[in-house]
Amino acid sequence: MNSTSTHFVPPRRVGIYEPLHQFGMWGDTFKSNISNEGDMNMTPSHIIIANNQKLDNNLSEGTSHGTGGTPHMFDQEASTSRHPDKIQRRLAQNREAAKKSRLRKKAYVQQLETSRLKLIHLEQELDRARQQGFYVGNGIDTNSLGISEPMNPGIAAFEMEYGHWIQEQNKQICELRTVLQGQVSDVELRLLVETAMKHYFDLFRMKSAAAKADVFFVMSGMWRTSAERFFLWIGGFRPSDLLKVLLPHFDVMTDQQILDVCNLRQSCQQAEDALSQGMEKLQHTLADCVAGGRLGEGSYIPQVNSAMERLEALVSFVNQADHLRHETLQQMHRILTTRQAARGLLALGEYFQRLRALSSSWTTRHREST
Amino acid sequence: MQYQTETRSSFSYSKVNNMGLFPSDTLARVESMAAENAVVIFSVSTCCMCHAVKGLFRGMGVSPAVHELDLHPYGVEINRALLRLLGCSSGASTSPGGLPVVFIGGKMVGSMERVMASHINGSLVPLLKDAGALWL
Numbered sequence: 308m309n310s311t312s313t314h315f316v317p318p319r320r321v322g323i324y325e326p327l328h329q330f331g332m333w334g335d336t337f338k339s340n341i342s343n344e345g346d347m348n349m350t351p352s353h354i355i356i357a358n359n360q361k362l363d364n365n366l367s368e369g370t371s372h373g374t375g376g377t378p379h380m381f382d383q384e385a386s387t388s389r390h391p392d393k394i395q396r397r398l399a400q401n402r403e404a405a406k407k408s409r410l411r412k413k414a415y416v417q418q419l420e421t422s423r424l425k426l427i428h429l430e431q432e433l434d435r436a437r438q439q440g441f442y443v444g445n446g447i448d449t450n451s452l453g454i455s456e457p458m459n460p461g462i463a464a465f466e467m468e469y470g471h472w473i474q475e476q477n478k479q480i481c482e483l484r485t486v487l488q489g490q491v492s493d494v495e496l497r498l499l500v501e502t503a504m505k506h507y508f509d510l511f512r513m514k515s516a517a518a519k520a521d522v523f524f525v526m527s528g529m530w531r532t533s534a535e536r537f538f539l540w541i542g543g544f545r546p547s548d549l550l551k552v553l554l555p556h557f558d559v560m561t562d563q564q565i566l567d568v569c570n571l572r573q574s575c576q577q578a579e580d581a582l583s584q585g586m587e588k589l590q591h592t593l594a595d596c597v598a599g600g601r602l603g604e605g606s607y608i609p610q611v612n613s614a615m616e617r618l619e620a621l622v623s624f625v626n627q628a629d630h631l632r633h634e635t636l637q638q639m640h641r642i643l644t645t646r647q648a649a650r651g652l653l654a655l656g657e658y659f660q661r662l663r664a665l666s667s668s669w670t671t672r673h674r675e676s677t
Numbered sequence: 678m679q680y681q682t683e684t685r686s687s688f689s690y691s692k693v694n695n696m697g698l699f700p701s702d703t704l705a706r707v708e709s710m711a712a713e714n715a716v717v718i719f720s721v722s723t724c725c726m727c728h729a730v731k732g733l734f735r736g737m738g739v740s741p742a743v744h745e746l747d748l749h750p751y752g753v754e755i756n757r758a759l760l761r762l763l764g765c766s767s768g769a770s771t772s773p774g775g776l777p778v779v780f781i782g783g784k785m786v787g788s789m790e791r792v793m794a795s796h797i798n799g800s801l802v803p804l805l806k807d808a809g810a811l812w813l
Contacts, residue, residue, distance in 0.1 A: 570799055574796045574802075577733060580733075581733035582729050584728060584729055588729075620725050630794070641798075
């Protein structure tokens, strides 16, 4: 530090001078003694005036004048004669830096507090979800994953999010049903359709993140009910099934629509078949990889890496499958009118609801018989 | 088999011309390979997503020209060039290594995602017809 630091009088020694009191005193000193230059006592105040004005120009905080100045008043008396301006400037900068540092610390502490609260809240939710067996649909199904808690935080988060997704889905289906039974404007219907579409797209996004965390989990469909799992294709529903479910509900379609739907069915089936072929090849190559070398010898290390590489491809298949589902929904939306789309989404949502209900009926029936 | 060769006016050429980051002979090689056939697929023999895209075209009755880059003498440079082309025209592809990459009529369509999207939204078939890969 510089030489002036040794002249700093600690605030304690100031004693009589309270910051507010000091402020008042300076004010009086400015007013009454401004003309008196010869007086030794006044010299510091002149300098204080000059520098406080400087501070006023640079900064807008009022407190720094009072608190900052108090301990330094004595310092100025001692070393005023040497470099008054420099000292003042440096002191002002110090005050500034200290103030900024305090504000930063305050902001950081606040962030920590909110994060802490959020963490507690999340932990509570997780505990609650675990106790409930993740969510109603999967709760009754007994599977190895249901009993043991997933160690993977990404998967745990996904399962919780999926539980919320199902709840939201049920709400939307209810709303669509109510609205379609009565009279509703196209505008309102369009909004509902957009919301429902976006909800599906949200699911695909969630699944993509979960696939990165544990692709086997997504592929296994363990996060779905048993009946849904029966129809599983690369971690979700078959896009061609979607069309089969939707089409009977559109009684009146224009010629163009019929043509478009026909094309969509064909292209969807072709894309699905292509991905299925790719998956088959993946299974074959993985099996070859795992069976490579001599079995029964106990050494598998060199093949593990290439097998792992193959498994990475699984993530891209899951993503492409979801992408296909996304595009198929999108194209259906383009082909249909708003009203038809609403009816279609209702039918689709209800279809999955029925599958979930079937799953729980099956499980309870199974229980009753034993 | 009839096919169109569009070199000067092709999309990929004009995009790539602005870059000048990689040797022009690799670029020229990609160009000429892409112009050889109506449908050209750059693939890796062991990649399953590449297998899927080949299956897609064959299932539609199209016979694509396939270049297996892992078996090609200049495969590494071509792969790099393709990745750059992909990177500047779209987001990152979901397949590791960027392949497969599909060219139709000399113009780049993109990775599996782009191909599937264009098939579903109905733009792939007209593209194939224009390039002479499909007759109906």
